[in-house]
Amino acid sequence: MKVQETGIVVSQKKLADGIYSLWVKTEQIAKEAKAGQFVSLYCKDAQRLLPRPISICEINREEGTMRFVYRVAGKGTEEFSGYRTGDAITLLGPLGNGFEKREKSGMLIAGGIGIPPMLQLAKELKETGAEVTAVVGYRDSHTFLADELKKVAKVYIATEDGSVGSRGNVMNAIADHSLSAEVIYACGPKLMLRAIKEFGEKEGVETQISLEEKMACGIGACLACVCKTVEIDDHSQVHNARICKDGPVFEAGKVDLS
Ligand SMILES: Cc1cc2nc3c(=O)[nH]c(=O)nc-3n(C[C@H](O)[C@H](O)[C@H](O)COP(=O)(O)OP(=O)(O)OC[C@H]3O[C@@H](n4cnc5c(N)ncnc54)[C@H](O)[C@@H]3O)c2cc1C
Numbered sequence: 001m002k003v004q005e006t007g008i009v010v011s012q013k014k015l016a017d018g019i020y021s022l023w024v025k026t027e028q029i030a031k032e033a034k035a036g037q038f039v040s041l042y043c044k045d046a047q048r049l050l051p052r053p054i055s056i057c058e059i060n061r062e063e064g065t066m067r068f069v070y071r072v073a074g075k076g077t078e079e080f081s082g083y084r085t086g087d088a089i090t091l092l093g094p095l096g097n098g099f100e101k102r103e104k105s106g107m108l109i110a111g112g113i114g115i116p117p118m119l120q121l122a123k124e125l126k127e128t129g130a131e132v133t134a135v136v137g138y139r140d141s142h143t144f145l146a147d148e149l150k151k152v153a154k155v156y157i158a159t160e161d162g163s164v165g166s167r168g169n170v171m172n173a174i175a176d177h178s179l180s181a182e183v184i185y186a187c188g189p190k191l192m193l194r195a196i197k198e199f200g201e202k203e204g205v206e207t208q209i210s211l212e213e214k215m216a217c218g219i220g221a222c223l224a225c226v227c228k229t230v231e232i233d234d235h236s237q238v239h240n241a242r243i244c245k246d247g248p249v250f251e252a253g254k255v256d257l258s
């Protein structure tokens with residue numbers, strides 16, 4: 001069940017240019033959250049009323065803490081990057097559905113700021129005993145989170161400039177190493193997800209993809225975040241689904257990424 005609460009910043013660390021890692025102590029959200037869900041983070045500046053949706057990167061349920069890894073994209077995330085240990089932050093969550101974990105070999109495929117939710121997912125899958133492979137794509141050698149992923153998964157890296165791993169994107173890394181698995185879990189830009197959906201269909205592999213869209217309410221009330229679906233949606237009776245409430249994770253075959 002989602003709750004709004006005031007969290008306390010435990011730590012803030014810069015991981016790469018414009019990329020930050022924020023650990024927050026919460027009373028309830030960390031206890032209830034699961035991989036693939038997100039949290040809405042509120043700004044203190046009253047000019048920025050809408051919360052910013054950020055994926056859950058890691059959860060420490062015993063300590064009641066959770067981690068967000070985010071890129072400074074605009075004013076809201078810039079404000080977050082200035083938070084220091086002990087600062088208060090208002091959170092609403094956990095939101096969205098999260099990944100459906102299967103006790104089968106899993107290939108986690110992510111690019112850029114789609115990588116953070118894969119760390120918690122890799123940890124949870126590993127706990128089930130599943131074999132976990134992660135294929136992660138970056139622009140350059142700033143391969144944030146890759147070392148942490150290596151502790152729980154076999155990691156393959158692609159970089160656009162070819163400085164680390166395969167040159168190109170995650171699909172190049174998959175082809176270079178002839179990778180496959182029983183389930184694909186993916187998060188990243190739409191173009192990448194389109195290629196992964198096609199790959200999953202060709203391989204006949206269950207493919208779960210996490211979509212991103214600009215959000216306003218974050219709780220299913222405003223329809224700001226709809227995506228096109230193959231079937232008619234129960235809520236709006238059209239070919240739509242709300243990414244914040246019905247997603248962000250969808251079976252790839254159920255969404256139209258054209
Ligand atoms: C489900 C989900 C999970 C996300 N997880 C992460 C993550 O783990 N790390 C990360 O760096 N980013 C993540 N994002 C993107 C992040 O929400 C935006 O970068 C952020 O909201 C930008 O806010 P801003 O004020 O800095 O930028 P501005 O451009 O000033 O934002 C203006 C408004 O547009 C909204 N907005 C702008 N870009 C996005 C976007 N891409 N998605 C949704 N709303 C947007 C903002 O929330 C705000 O209300 C996620 C987005 C979604 C939908």
Ligand code: FES
Pocket residue numbers: 214215216217218219220221222223224225226242243244245
């Ligand atoms: S952001 Fe309002 S319905 Fe999704």
